[in-house]
Amino acid sequence: MSDPQAQNPFPLTQDTSADHAHINDDKAYWTQRTRVIQTLLEEKGFFTAAEVRREIEREDTITPMLGARLVARAWVDAQFKARLLADGKAACQEMDIDTVEINRLEVVENTPSVHHVVVCTLCSCYPRAILGYHPPSWYKSTAYRHRVVVDPRGVLGEEFGTMLPDDIEVRVMDSTADTRYLVIPVRPAGTDGWDEAALIPLVTRDSMIGVSFAEIPDNATKCNKIS
Numbered sequence: 583m584s585d586p587q588a589q590n591p592f593p594l595t596q597d598t599s600a601d602h603a604h605i606n607d608d609k610a611y612w613t614q615r616t617r618v619i620q621t622l623l624e625e626k627g628f629f630t631a632a633e634v635r636r637e638i639e640r641e642d643t644i645t646p647m648l649g650a651r652l653v654a655r656a657w658v659d660a661q662f663k664a665r666l667l668a669d670g671k672a673a674c675q676e677m678d679i680d681t682v683e684i685n686r687l688e689v690v691e692n693t694p695s696v697h698h699v700v701v702c703t704l705c706s707c708y709p710r711a712i713l714g715y716h717p718p719s720w721y722k723s724t725a726y727r728h729r730v731v732v733d734p735r736g737v738l739g740e741e742f743g744t745m746l747p748d749d750i751e752v753r754v755m756d757s758t759a760d761t762r763y764l765v766i767p768v769r770p771a772g773t774d775g776w777d778e779a780a781l782i783p784l785v786t787r788d789s790m791i792g793v794s795f796a797e798i799p800d801n802a803t804k805c806n807k808i809s
Contacts, residue, residue, distance in 0.1 A: 646712075646713050646714050646785075646786070646787035646790065647782070648679050648711075648712045648713075649709070649712040649713050649764055649785070649787070649790045650782045650783075650785035650786075650790070651677060651679075651778075651782060652666060652673065652674065652677065652679070652689075652712065652764065653764075653766050653767065653781075653785045653790065653796075654778045654779075654781040654782045654784075654785060655677065655778055656691075656766050657766075657769045657773075657778075657781055658776075658777065658778050658781065662676070663691075663766070666689050666766075667689050667690075667691060667766075670686075670687030670688060670689040670764060671684065671686070671687045673689075674687065674711075674712065679711070679712060680711060681709075681711045681712065682711075683710070683711055684709060684711050684762050685759075685760050685761070686760055686761045686762070687709065687712075687761075687762055687763075687764060688755070688761050688762070688763050688764075689763070689764045689765075689766060690753075690755060690763060690764075690765055690766070691765075691766040692765060692766060692767050692768050692792065693768065694750070694768065695749070695750060695751060696750065696751045696753060697746055697750050697751070697752050697753070697792065698752075698753045698754075698755055698763075698765050698792045699730060699734055699738065699752065699753075699754055699755070699765075699791070699792035699793060700754075700755045700757060700763045700765060700791045700792050701721075701726065701727055701730045701731060701754060701755070701756060701757065702721075702727065702756065702757040702758070703727050703728075703731060703756050704758070705722075706721060706722040707757040707758055707759055707762060708721065708757065708762065709757075709762035709763065709764055712764060713764075713787055713790060713791075714787070718787070718788075720741075721791065726741075730754060731754050731756070734752045734754050735752050737793075738752075738793060741793075742788070742793045742794055743794075744793060744794050744795065755792075764790055765789070765790050765791060765792040766790075767785065767789040767790065767792075767795055767796040768795065768796065769781075769796065770784055770795075770796050770797065770798045770799060771798070772798070772799050772800075773799060783797070784796045784797040784798075784799070785797075
């Protein structure tokens with residue numbers, strides 16, 4: 583069998599430092615530059631400092647916990663899960679989660695036979711309204727966007743330690759400006775009888791993107807694996 587790593591020219595671990603000029607990652611530099619731009623826009627009347635502060639505060643309240651609430655509810659309520667899979671935005675509205683900025687929210691469910699993983703091949707489209715306003719850096723990287731559509735099983739195993747048996751079908755869901763995706767991960771074994779509140783901490787951001795599984799109750803495993 584040919585080596586997928588050798589065939590793939592875009593490994594996540596590829597060193598591309600020689601391909602472009604050094605990027606200034608000085609936090610103080612970018613902080614000062616951002617402040618100058620903000621001040622200029624305030625002076626031109628586009629917004630006020632108070633409006634900026636309120637928007638920052640609003641964004642800080644939006645975290646992956648919102649998505650985790652949806653998943654935990656779906657795990658304990660089959661009827662809600664059916665509604666969530668049929669119309670993600672309407673189900674969010676039931677739980678007072680504002681998804682007005684998402685045109686269409688498509689929800690997919692991982693099962694013992696099918697595993698979904700989400701990517702945005704064009705840029706970094708991401709369901710910020712339910713997973714937070716700061717996507718992980720790897721999700722935005724060219725390497726992830728190129729590799730996961732070509733060799734999703736390899737990326738999951740090599741980069742995230744998520745081992746999938748060969749008999750599990752892997753489906754790559756491509757986010758767009760029109761459609762965003764949320765993955766319902768497989769409910770961990772050993773959680774029968776757990777209520778919604780107890781299940782929420784087991785749902786991670788990465789499991790709702792599909793690059794990992796939900797946490798197991800005792801957190802004892804050393805790598806993600808479905809047997």
